[in-house]
Amino acid sequence: MEWQDEGIVLSASRFGEHDALLELMTRSHGRARGYVKAGMSRKNKANLQVGNRLSVNWRARIETNLGRFTHELIHSPLGLMMGDGNRISALSAITAVVASTMPERESHEGLFDRLEAVVGLLQEHDGDIALWAGALAKLELAILKELGYGLDLSACAGTGATENLKYVSPKTGRAVSEEAGGPYKGKLLPLPPFMTEGELSGASKHHALDGLRTTGYFLERNVWVVSGKGMPPARDRFISTLARAAQS
Structure with a gap:
């Protein structure tokens, strides 16, 4: 099993003595994890900083396995x-x-x-x-x-008004206008x-x-x-x- 994608680093932590466990949000494969060989080396550790954008290749013998990343740095915002x-x-x-x-x-x-x-x-x-x-x-x-x-x-849950929406009902997740929610504002979310x-x-x-x-x-x-x-x-x-x- 193998795929290529671009991703933004969400986290990187030590995995064993020298490797790193990398977590990315990728464009086409969602949140993905894998290990990076020698990921704790000075060069790789700098590439795996949170927020960095990488080009990655993920490979595993079985799809459900953790898998291994190889990567190239595209951009670092740090x-x-x-x-x-x-x-x-x-x-x-x-x-x-x-x-x-x-x-x-x-x-x-x-x-x-x-x-x-x-x-x-x-x-x-x-x-x-x-x-x-x-x-x-x-x-x-x-x-x-x-x-x-x-x-x-999009509109007040009680009146259907689309203006002056000031609250959110914690029960329904729907907007509530200032007029409709005034008497209950202590129980509503902003x-x-x-x-x-x-x-x-x-x-x-x-x-x-x-x-x-x-x-x-x-x-x-x-x-x-x-x-x-x-x-x-x-x-x-x-x-x-x-x-x-x-x-x-």
Whole structure:
């Protein structure tokens, strides 16, 4: 069994004494794992950093086996992020969320494209933590949809209105307008404007926190609790950093 593809590194860890266990989100083969011979060498270790884009060949005697990767580096975004702790924290959170939610060996090309776009956003010079957090929230919306748990944010569940949507029902995952949800707002989840309309660049730090609170609720209920792994620590750390920035 053998295939070739491009992928973005989600994680790489020691596998035995000198090899590495590599996890990628690939364009055509979904989330994939395999070992890299001598992956802990200086050259290979640099190529296997989180966020790097690789051209890979995966080979195994039997499809269900772990398999072995050979690879070539296509692009590393890290040179543009070094020295910026918030960018690195965002990248770690983004890749950890994808690794903890997407099923292995299932093609999700649309999700790969979104991940690629978010990593690209982290390399833009004029970005800030609110923008990156908003992009993560939108990515998490896409993940929920890919997994069959998509939220319906098109109209108010109670009135059918398509304007002034301010909340999300935690029971149904449907939008609720400010008028319909006012009496129950303490029981509803926030729906910041950037998640339904407007530009992502207009998201404030507080709006980004609200977006991540809402997507995190549904990911926890439908994915992380089921897997037993819980929310990735990298996401929690990034949210803490964002919350501190919002208070300053």
